[in-house]
Amino acid sequence: MSELIVLRHGETEWSVSGQHTGTSDIPLTERGEEQARHLLDDLGDREFVEVLVSPLQRASRTAELAGIEEFETVPDLAEWDYGEVDGLTTADYLARREADGRGPWNLWTDGAPGGESPSAVAERVDRVLGRVRRSLEKGDVLVVAHSHLLRALVARWLGLDVRHGEGFLIDAAHRSVLTHKRESPVVKYWNVPPTH
Structure with missing residues (x-):
């Protein structure tokens, strides 16, 4: 059974x-570059029929350092557009909202003010998955992207509403494997750390 391998990019200053x-x-940080060099070490000589990578440098650099010589940059794999939340921690943003007299906030249900809604991210992820499913008929596929985007992707892979992506944490430089069992989409492994 073919597998979809998803990688989150290596460490950045902001992921720390x-x-x-x-x-x-x-x-990527220096540590993030070192992590990327070992992300695929324990996969052996696996070949991928398609490698799809986010256009953001932290993902494309991770792919390059992992030893992937050919890949396609796919705009739909860019991270969630966080709008006014970009560059802030959740705690900082919630404090700012409280100071402005605004109520509680959750990215997965409310979306990003000035950025993307959960449904917009789901549409992007669904386009990627449509392509991936066709490619999986021929062999394994590799995707290199970002935390929230990959969490949305696994939710949609399982046929869940995108908001359920909140329950799938994936750390920097970690890998996950999605496949099928008796034709049903399943998670084989999730948030596997690098070997080094």
Whole structure:
């Protein structure tokens, strides 16, 4: 059975600090580059019929350092556009909302003010999955992208509303495997750390 391997990019300064990193195109840290070099080490000589990568440099650089020589940049794999939340931690943003007299907030149900709604992210992820499902008929597929985007992707892979992506944490430089069991989409592994 063919597998969809999804990788979250290596560490960045903002993944360490907990700042939302949507369209801000920041580089990997030195540690993030080292992580990326080992992301595929334990997969052996696996070949992919298609490799799809977010256009943001933290993802494309991760793919390059992981030893992927050919890949396609896919705009639909860019991270959630966080709008006014970009560059802020959740705690900082909630404090700002409280100071402005606004109520509670949850990205997965409310969307990002000035950015994308959950339904807009779901539409992007569904387009990617439509393409991936066709490619999986021929062999394994690799996707390199971002935390919230991949969490939305796994929810949609399982046929769930995108808001259920909130329950699937994926750390920087970690990998997950999606496949089928008796024709039903399943999660084989989730949030697997690098080997080094």
